[in-house]
Amino acid sequence: xxxxxxxxxxxxxxxxxxxxxxxxxxxxxxxxxxxxxxxxxxxxxxxxxxxxxxxxxxxxxxxxxxx
Amino acid sequence: xxxxxxxxxxxxxxxxxxxxxxxxxxxxxxxxxxxxxxxxxxxxxxxxxxxxxxxxxxxxxxxxxxxxxxxxxxxxxxxxxxxxxxxxxxxxxxxxxxxxxxxxxxxxxxxxxxxxxxxxxxxxxxxxxxxxxxxxxxxxxxxxxxxxxxxxxxxxxxxxxxxxxxxxxxxxxxxxxxxxxxxxxxxxxxxxxxxxxxxxxxxxxxxxxxxxxxxxxxxxxxxxxxxxxxxxxxxxxxxxxxxxxxxxxxxxxxxxxxxxxxxxxxxxxxxxxxxxxxxxxxxxxxxxxxxxxxxxxxxxxxxxxxxxxxxxxxxxxxxxxx
Numbered sequence: 001x002x003x004x005x006x007x008x009x010x011x012x013x014x015x016x017x018x019x020x021x022x023x024x025x026x027x028x029x030x031x032x033x034x035x036x037x038x039x040x041x042x043x044x045x046x047x048x049x050x051x052x053x054x055x056x057x058x059x060x061x062x063x064x065x066x067x
Numbered sequence: 068x069x070x071x072x073x074x075x076x077x078x079x080x081x082x083x084x085x086x087x088x089x090x091x092x093x094x095x096x097x098x099x100x101x102x103x104x105x106x107x108x109x110x111x112x113x114x115x116x117x118x119x120x121x122x123x124x125x126x127x128x129x130x131x132x133x134x135x136x137x138x139x140x141x142x143x144x145x146x147x148x149x150x151x152x153x154x155x156x157x158x159x160x161x162x163x164x165x166x167x168x169x170x171x172x173x174x175x176x177x178x179x180x181x182x183x184x185x186x187x188x189x190x191x192x193x194x195x196x197x198x199x200x201x202x203x204x205x206x207x208x209x210x211x212x213x214x215x216x217x218x219x220x221x222x223x224x225x226x227x228x229x230x231x232x233x234x235x236x237x238x239x240x241x242x243x244x245x246x247x248x249x250x251x252x253x254x255x256x257x258x259x260x261x262x263x264x265x266x267x268x269x270x271x272x273x274x275x276x277x278x279x280x281x282x283x284x285x286x287x288x289x290x291x292x293x294x295x296x297x298x299x300x301x302x303x304x305x306x307x308x309x310x311x312x313x314x315x316x317x318x319x320x321x322x323x324x325x326x327x328x329x330x331x332x333x334x335x336x337x338x339x340x341x342x343x344x345x346x347x348x349x350x351x352x353x354x355x356x357x358x359x360x361x362x363x364x365x366x367x368x369x370x371x372x373x374x375x376x377x378x379x380x381x382x383x384x385x386x387x388x389x
Contacts, residue, residue, distance in 0.1 A: 001316070035349070035353070036349070039345075039349045039352065043159075043345050043348065046159055046160070047159075047160060047161045049165075050160065050161050050162065050163045050164060050165075051161055051164055051341075052164045052195050052196075053195055054164070055164055055165050055168075056198070059197075059198050059201065060198045060200075061198070062198065062253065065259075
């Protein structure tokens with residue numbers, strides 16, 4: 001059951017300190033990536049049409065020159 | 068001891084008829100136990116005195132600091148601007164960048180002839196209000212000083228993105244001289260620099276009556292505006308319907324232009340506002356999840372402490388062991 005999963009997790013990651021530390025760092029990194037992009041998506045949805053990226057296409061002439 | 072104190076309290080009551088002063092004296096001189104001080108009369112007097120002192124000092128304090136002192140008349144204070152429902156002031160909303168673009172147009176075509184915006188460089192406009200091509204073209208319309216060359220001469224060069232928006236006057240004295248002695252303030256931070264922020268500036272720009280009300284005193288070269296502290300402002304009404312031609316064909320009414328330019332000036336004062344709000348949203352979400360989690364962990368850890376039952380089992384006479 002869950003104990004199998006948790007014990008293999010324990011053996012793989014948490015048993016040795018350096019793997020534990022690595023797991024924490026990697027976890028923080030991936031969480032940050034996921035969280036940042038998700039929240040940005042919500043933000044953009046909430047502000048649709050108000051931000052520069054939403055109206056930029058109306059004014060930019062040569063798409064390659066911008067940025 | 069008991070007899071003595073009884074005796075003394077009766078004496079105290081007796082002498083109370085001769086006035087409270089005597090009792091206090093006696094209490095002060097008496098070195099024996101506080102039994103005299105326990106007499107109901109003395110306690111009552113003490114309570115009344117303490118209450119009087121407390122109520123009196125509150126009354127005195129309120130008399131001194133309570134009422135607000137108005138050093139200025141309402142006219143000198145200026146009319147307080149009504150609150151408008153600015154969307155960009157909501158917690159989770161950005162500036163409306165289309166409005167910023169319009170507001171910048173209003174600033175450039177109207178306000179820039181008197182007001183500087185000296186803290187805003189062209190590069191700040193790129194990616195918020197203008198494309199980089201537009202900003203470059205705009206910058207190149209103006210000339211800036213070069214670094215001194217080999218002979219120490221300073222030449223002129225066309226502007227670039229790193230330059231700041233040019234000011235209409237070379238210095239404050241020139242600005243005053245051209246405006247009847249009144250200095251048009253720099254608008255870079257004006258939204259932060261005035262009480263009421265956006266509401267005040269919007270009201271100021273749209274609040275000029277056609278004629279000053281009867282009896283209002285308007286100084287020489289001044290214009291009546293109820294929102295300006297003192298009501299006499301050196302800036303005349305500048306926004307009139309149809310003054311600018313918006314490229315997005317928004318009707319250029321006075322209030323539309325005022326709203327756009329105010330939002331633009333808010334951006335100029337706080338260009339980082341959008342990013343700050345977005346970061347704030349992320350922080351709020353993470354901290355509220357963390358908080359909920361910590362509440363849960365605390366309850367989990369404390370569950371057994373809270374739910375245990377402590378039973379006192381008194382020794383029965385039979386099984387006690389002494």
